Amino acid sequence: MSFNISLSGINAASTELSVTGNNIANVNTTGFKESRAEFANMFQASSYGLARNAVGVGVKTSMVAQQFSQGSINTTGRSLDMAISGEGFFTLSMNGSQIYSRAGNFHTDSAGYVVNPQGARLQVFAPNANGNGFDVGAIQDLKLTGSDGPPKETSQVGLAFTLPAQAQPPVATPFDPANTNSYNMTSGGVTVYDSLGVSHTQTSYFVKSATPNEWTVHNYVDGVAVGTPTTLQFSNTGALVSPTDGLVSLDAFTPSSGAGVLSMTLDITGSTQYGESFALRNTAQDGYAAGKLDEVSVSETGVVIARYSNGAALELGQLALANFNNSQGLTPAGDNAWAESFTSGTPRVGAPGSSDFGSLQSGALEGSTVDLTEQLVNMILAQRNFQANAQMISTMDQTTQTIINMR
Template identity: 35%
Template structure:
């Protein structure tokens, strides 16, 4: 008699035991961030053919030799997203993986976005592997999502550079009915030097001429700074810019027709010399922002583009993975853009532990780019992707695997009984 049923039952026990292991691993990772469930796949063993014999229909006579585990397929379906409120937590909505780098420079890939900053300011996962991102900027300081990837490094106390004032604007009215003999109208505004130090620039306006009706139509303007704040020092004030403003009978500025320049020499604190453009016209509408109506001289509003240095106060991440810093001086700065990798065959990735995968020949090379483009998913900020394990499905599979194991056990015990019965014939 043939003992093939013994071996078929044995292969069934081994295979269903492996299936139970896969299910158990899924259930064990029910609450693992970014975990992707596995599914055991079975395949029959090569059948045993009885020579070249066929039945009446010409079909080959053959019998199966059992089953084997063909593989464990990772299920990359989307897991539910859970808001966390932590700025370093990220999740991918759609296809793709975060890119990581270990201490040896090897790349890994993960769906688990529970990141944090280490003691050196690098954005890392719980295993200490560094998140990879685009870090190159253009001339305007904008991150360019192309080229080589780099580590996300945002050290504690990161500062934004100061910017010297290059443009200023004043929404100003000069009283057309002012007395020619009255003291000049003076007002001041803050400007910044190249070191980020703040200075008070005084703008002084003196009436010069009148129309036939006695209203002022011409004013002398002077930009004044304390001499003690400029290189070389001294006492009193230093005029760093001057000119004449001409108005028509309706109080509109008619001359000059272009913006004016204020030239500041080097500062006493070592800051560089600078030229400030005084904008007399709105850059959007082109209308004059300095008027001369018959009402009190008044400065209504000011604008200047300088600012002091600032310390990092907060971070934000948008759907493209762009990390932006907000600083104490009110400025924002693009710091990095988290890269996302996609694969032609994600099922070919090799699990490496710590919720990480490595690329293989079967997965194909990683196609890395900006989130939300090229079939890559978008980034959900302050959220994590939960495990995609369906507990109901797993318990159903568990029952099926258990019954399969029991059935194959029964095949072995039944075959043993048949063998015992055959042996008893001799007795």
């Protein structure tokens, strides 16, 4: 019996050495969680139960428990490196099966999907169809679109100008944009965009009337008149009084590019009539052409934003984190990942920073939780334990030999 007791001690010490060795081997593994060998004593059971003064029959390994403590977060500056500060796991899809990980060293594959080094795809909540928020009931693979950023057609053109108060009506009539003597000044042309991202030029021509403080503005797109001339009225202090809201509606323009009809409004709010010279203080418009993907950023709440060369920003999804009632019940799947089990319970899925989920830090990775000094001490203790149990077997062997050699 004593031999078996000591043998169980040797097996326990060997298990602890293996666990410690595995921890030490993964001291630099991203997102690694150290394990701890947990042991329980054993007693010989009988139909009468355990005797009050029963002697134990050894030790057994009851569990190798992973410790899901927070690892140190180290900045990398790479946008697709992500670290969770707090509770939760990244949700990944590997060949249709969901797995979970704390390792956030992601990259894109040949198809543009965001994957871990083993090719498992990162999961996100899909954007709502109306572009407002995310559908927490729909989880999908995160894919960085390889196409151009979609264009946006211009709906409003803004002009801020100062017209000369002492201007005289043009010498040539009627107005003709090709005749510079038929107008006083021009905005010079503002680039606008149709629904296909094709650029066009919107130009405003200003004509002084014979009535004091009154002007007429003629608006053209690509040389085609868009609307009838609009009268501008200024007060005797130079402020714009008509149109009262500062908005001039332009007639629809049909591009030859095959794009949809371009309907725009000219906003001249803040324009004035002062002094002796014309000044175009500002031009603006709210459209843009198609753009190339410049960068991807991830917010603390896990929103993945693609930014394009045309200045547009598109939300591609929000990271779906998972948490469990019993994280230690997860089944290790290797490659820094775990799988759901009956012991862990079903996953609760949510966004970073919500409920009991931690926040997300982009451009950083969570390091291993292994404390090398602690593991070296554990190694020494396990070695002593192994030696002591081996010595116990040697002592029992000597005792047995003594009994056998009795005469």
